[in-house]
Amino acid sequence: MAVAVQEAVRDGAPSAAPPADGVPAPSRRRWGPRRGLETLLVYLVMPVGLLALWQIASDLGWISAYLLPPPSRAATGFWEIATDGTLWLHVKASLFRSIAGFLIATSIAVPLGVLVGWSPLFRRLSHITLLLLIPIPITAWISIAIVWFGIGDASAVFLVALGAAVPILINTIHGVEWVEPIYIEAARMLGTGPRQILWRIVLPAALPNIFTGLRLGLRNSWAGLVVAEMIGAKSGVGYLIWDARLMMRSDLVIVGMMMVGVLGLVSDQTMSWLGHRLLRWHEGLSRND
């Protein structure tokens, strides 16, 4: 049983000691001191090239404009809803739900994870419950969310919070449970009382893992947001995608999906920036600080 506990927690946490951020960032060192324009161009080759191929394939008639409208059509659609204000309304609704849900998830999952990671008793008490709850995908919660919270913000916030909470919880438990014992030994030899160990040693040592959890949680929460807005809301980018399909506007479907991509990218980069600021000491991060 004890082995199963560790395995399960580890499986859920792709972050061993150095937190993995998923997609590894290209190493800066390979570009040397010549950053700037040249590097930017290298980063842009692929997205611009893909867009160009897509546009050319559409212009040549290789792709049906209904199945996959060309980028130019998507751009026109984007301009249409951007100028009449509907896009901003949807983005605003999604941003609010995302931020609210994420903050709720953080404020519950981090303390809970610390408790479960720190106390062997709580770990055993919660073990089976967590193992049962964690595999339920966020989409499976949508029905009960609508039953509980109805159509609207509350359902979406609930799903976002749930989607974010699971990785945060798993990584926090993992980080607290696997703090290097040598730090605790050193702290005790230096006169740290048992009650101070948690605050002074365990929490800072677990912070990189907690932060990985926050970042993975934020990424995971977009799935909850989109599905909640498709089925359980009348606004937001998820609703935009769903509604556009019903109206046969596949160009707006593309616009909605791209918006999710952009929002996800911006939020992920914000978390990454915050992580670099807070975890300057950590070895897994860039040395160019």
Added chain:
Amino acid sequence: MIDRAAPAKIRAKGVAKTFSSEGRDVVALQPVDLAVAEGEFVCILGPSGCGKSTLLRIVAGLIAPSAGSATLDGRPITGPGPERGLVFQEYALFPWLTVMQNVMYGPLVRGLGRREAERRAKTQIARVGLEGFEQHFPRQLSGGMKQRVGIARVWANQPDVMLMDEPFGALDAITRNILQRDLLKLWLEERHTVLFVTHSVDEAIFLADRVVVMSARPGRITAIVPVEAPRPRDLLAPESITLKAELTRLVEDQVMGARGEPSRLREYVN
């Protein structure tokens, strides 16, 4: 050189340790008696796995002996405490704290106040030669510099005794020699009681007042050898080389299995 009548600073009486793993008992340390006098520098020398670190960790209070007792100034050691400073082979610096914050940690956590902690940290960082690195994080330091922080961090706590667990074992030979010299110089200024674990015969001869030779598992003390030469010692001097040959033979005997005649220098056999 050492007044044997003086009461022992550290005393181990019949200290033994048996670990249980998977239902099997492994004897790590057979009953050991050892007394370290105030101001004495004692090296515990032995091959890997001879229980020398186990003995040190019992004195540190990080593990409890299976039998016997360890005392500091006659008081039983029951757990870790700041009056015994421990320097780890793996440094064990807190990576989330800067050099300054690492050295301030002990005084701060014991409630001596920020100002006093800063004063002590500055003094100790200067003593180990790390001025200018106060705001660095441990990951930005070399191994030798990390261990200097490890030593400064312990000294900032002004412990009664200093316990060092192969502190230079992870360093390259050159850095290791430099740190040995610097440690000796600083030790001569204050003459704390030091219990120092090593598997290097040279290190023991260079640093110790007395060398405690331990046998391979199950660990026990096989000889206690005084080093009388005045410091700083020249490891290439004839008497150092004689001593080195003798200590090497004692340690290797333990590894290969003792054969025959007792050492000329063996003054104490357990």
